[in-house]
Amino acid sequence: MSDGVKIIAAGHYVPASVVDNNQLATIMDTNDPWIQSHTGIKTRHFSLAGENTSDLATKAAQQALDNAKYAAEDIDLIIVSTITPDAQTPATAAIVQKKLGAVNAWGYDISTACAGFVFALSTAEKFLKSGTYKSALVISAEVNTKMMDFTDRTTAVFFGDGAGAALLVADGDNSVIRAEKLQTMGDAETIHSGRVMPITEISSNNYPETDAFFQNGRAVFEFATTKVPTQITTLLTNNGLTGDDIDFYIMHQANLRIIEAIAAKLEQPISKFCENVSYYGNTSSAGIAMAFAELMNTQDLTGKRLLLAGFGAGLSYGSVILEF
Missing domain, CATH: 3.40.47.10 (Thiolase/Chalcone synthase)
Known part of the structure; x- marks a missing residue:
């Protein structure tokens, strides 16, 4: 162990x-x-x-x-x-x-x-x-x-x-992951992609096809700006922390307006929120990973606390507190 x-x-x-x-x-x-x-x-x-x-x-x-x-x-x-x-x-x-x-x-x-x-x-x-x-x-x-x-x-x-x-x-005695909270609320309609339909008859014309990406933008915005800040606040409180104890926030890079809305809900300055969506767009799961890499490769994170929060189809959402 x-x-x-x-x-x-x-x-x-x-x-x-x-x-x-x-x-x-x-x-x-x-x-x-x-x-x-x-x-x-x-x-x-x-x-x-x-x-x-x-x-x-x-x-x-x-x-x-x-x-x-x-x-x-x-x-x-x-x-x-x-x-x-x-x-x-x-x-x-x-x-x-x-x-x-x-x-x-x-x-x-x-x-x-x-x-x-x-x-x-x-x-x-x-x-x-x-x-x-x-x-x-x-x-x-x-x-x-x-x-x-x-x-x-x-x-x-x-x-x-x-x-x-x-x-x-x-390595060592302490994990970089101090705390986490992962959640799923089953919803196959708000966001979906690549659906493959079952066959309804035996036919030589059967061939697998997938659907394109779809999202209900209004529903996604509501989900991201209500459920996600609540999860983050709960995670911080349960671990004896406040928003002020976090040095950097890295949200899913869905769009800049969602990030701004989450920052406002958390009553934290937008300057603490890493963003790459303005020049990379929404890169789905890669957005947080790329923002984290950019931060780690340009700053000394020793002694810093980061909070990463992702949210998307599932609907799945999770937050993790990292301590370096």
Whole structure:
């Protein structure tokens, strides 16, 4: 058994193609002022060079390994959180394992949508604390564009592609995760993607098809700005903390207006909230992972407290307090 789990490195990757609001306005009835005023999004990155989810995941993971000067063959576990896997099977984590050359690792995917990085961190910590495994890569990667309906301007303007990764190791007596709260409220209608319908007859014409990404924007905004602040406040209170005790907040990068609303509900300055949605768009589960990597790679987090909160389809939502 090991009580200590540390995050020793992080990395992130986005595809090279940058798409601004004016480009989207050429294929749908929208415009830059409307998108910026309603979402705060200016640009996003699209995977237009044939890179799939495993490619983005591998590059983010490799950056984390390089930052830690860690060899891929020393990794025991790979967890990939994604709602846009390369395929239904095999797991994207298995493809990443091969691409990294992590020959001694086993891996699997989890699907808790935009809360994926928080749920995956929690899961990896439990494996490492068991004492059986010593190191884990937690990766959130999404190629959201391959699931978009680009005639749906209420959804397509939000999303971009990207990946973030964190390297966790069993070490010491204290875990970086001080506290967590994970919740699910079953709802298959507010947000869904990739539905595969069952057959109704035996026919040579049967062929699996999936639906495009859909979200009820108004319902998502209500969920995110009511349930999530309540969960965060409860988690802080139950652990003898207040909002002022947190140095950095990293919310799911759904859109800037939601982040601003959560900050207001928590009565915390927006300056404490990391954001990348304005230039990466909504990258689903990868948004928190990329913001965390950007923060870890630019600041000394020693002695700092972070609160990460993800929320998305499921409806699943989770918050975790990290102490460095």
